[in-house]
Amino acid sequence: DAMVIQNPRYQVTQFGKPVTLSCSQTLNHNVMYWYQQKSSQAPKLLFHYYDKDFNNEADTPDNFQSRRPNTSFCFLDIRSPGLGDAAMYLCATSTGIDEQYFGPGTRLTVT
Amino acid sequence: QQQVKQSPQSLIVQKGGISIINCAYENTAFDYFPWYQQFPGKGPALLIAIRPDVSEKKEGRFTISFNKSAKQFSLHIMDSQPGDSATYFCAATGNSGYSTLTFGKGTMLLVSP
Numbered sequence: 001d002a003m004v005i006q007n008p009r010y011q012v013t014q015f016g017k018p019v020t021l022s023c024s025q026t027l028n029h030n031v032m033y034w035y036q037q038k039s040s041q042a043p044k045l046l047f048h049y050y051d052k053d054f055n056n057e058a059d060t061p062d063n064f065q066s067r068r069p070n071t072s073f074c075f076l077d078i079r080s081p082g083l084g085d086a087a088m089y090l091c092a093t094s095t096g097i098d099e100q101y102f103g104p105g106t107r108l109t110v111t
Numbered sequence: 112q113q114q115v116k117q118s119p120q121s122l123i124v125q126k127g128g129i130s131i132i133n134c135a136y137e138n139t140a141f142d143y144f145p146w147y148q149q150f151p152g153k154g155p156a157l158l159i160a161i162r163p164d165v166s167e168k169k170e171g172r173f174t175i176s177f178n179k180s181a182k183q184f185s186l187h188i189m190d191s192q193p194g195d196s197a198t199y200f201c202a203a204t205g206n207s208g209y210s211t212l213t214f215g216k217g218t219m220l221l222v223s224p
Contacts, residue, residue, distance in 0.1 A: 004154075033211075042200055042214035043155065090154050098143050098204070100212060102154035 003027050004103035006091050012109045013081050021076040021106045023091030032074040033100065034066060035090040043090055049074060050096060078108075086110045114138050115203050117215025124222050130188040132218045134201035137182065141203040145212070146175065146186050149198045158199070159186070191222045 005024045013019040023032065031050050035043035047056045049068045063085070065077045078085055088107050092100040116135045124130045134144075145160035161168045161175040161184065168175045174187040188195055201215040 040217070040219075042217050045211060048211065092154075099145065099157055099160065102147075102156065105152075105154045107152070 004091055004093055004101050006089075006103040006106050008106060009104060010107050010109070012111060013078075014111055015082065016080045019078050019081055019108070021078075021089050021091075021108070023074045023076070023103060024072050025091075025093045025101075026072070027093055027101065028071060029093035029095050029101075030071075031094045031096045032068060033092040033094075034064075034074070034076050035092065037088040037090055037105070046076070081108070081110045083110050114213045115201060115215040117201050117218060119218060120216070121219045122221070124188075124191045124220065126191065126193060126222055126224055128191050128222075130191045130195065130220055130222070131185060132199055132201070132220070133183065133185045134203075134215050135181075135183045136203050136213075138203070138205070138213075139182070140205040141213075143204050144175070144177065144184050145202050145204075146173075147200045147202060147214075149200065149217075155200060188220075191220075193222045193224050196220055196222050 003026050007022045033048040034046045037043045045057050046060045047066050063079050068074045088105045090105045091103040094100045114137050118133050146158045147155035148158045149155040159170050159173050161177050163179045166177050172189045177184045198217045198219050200217045202212040204212050
């Protein structure tokens with residue numbers, strides 16, 4: 001049973017055209033994370049929510065924003081995607097202690 | 112500043128052999144050390160994890176060895192199989208109320224038939 005669901009799995013957008021990626025969870029976890037992963041690299045944390053408390057990593061570009069309307073859903077908005085934003089975007093959840101559960105990711109292509 | 116150093120970057124092991132991946136950390140506040148396995152095009156999946164109060168944890172063919180004084184931990188895959196071919200990430204976190212993972216750079220493992 002899918003516990004962390006990401007939609008779409010593949011997204012193609014044009015340079016500069018806003019895009020939104022979606023994550024939902026059935027685990028009822030307090031914490032939700034967004035990571036960016038480029039080829040052959042480790043996941044890089046962009047930001048996370050502890051309940052409604054938003055925590056932005058210092059080096060996350062302003063171009064990236066997030067919304068968490070409720071416990072189950074979290075969105076990643078890329079306001080003006082550049083070619084360098086092409087990557088796998090991973091959503092993860094946790095209770096706030098220890099294990100993080102990752103979704104399958106959304107592969108973003110910028111043309 | 113990279114707080115978790117992982118080696119090797121890539122590893123080729125014959126089927127049936129032992130795969131060993133090493134990690135070292137700097138932050139003494141870390142108290143939880145998971146390993147993630149990632150197949151191409153998939154999200155990372157938790158493989159096995161350890162806390163510093165034990166020196167070894169074994170789950171099936173996978174074993175974590177932990178050396179608190181040296182601030183090092185390693186993953187051993189016994190009887191490696193072609194299906195184990197994946198990228199492995201070590202990580203560390205401190206229990207500060209909510210956890211953010213610090214990842215190593217990853218090891219690409221290829222198990223040859």
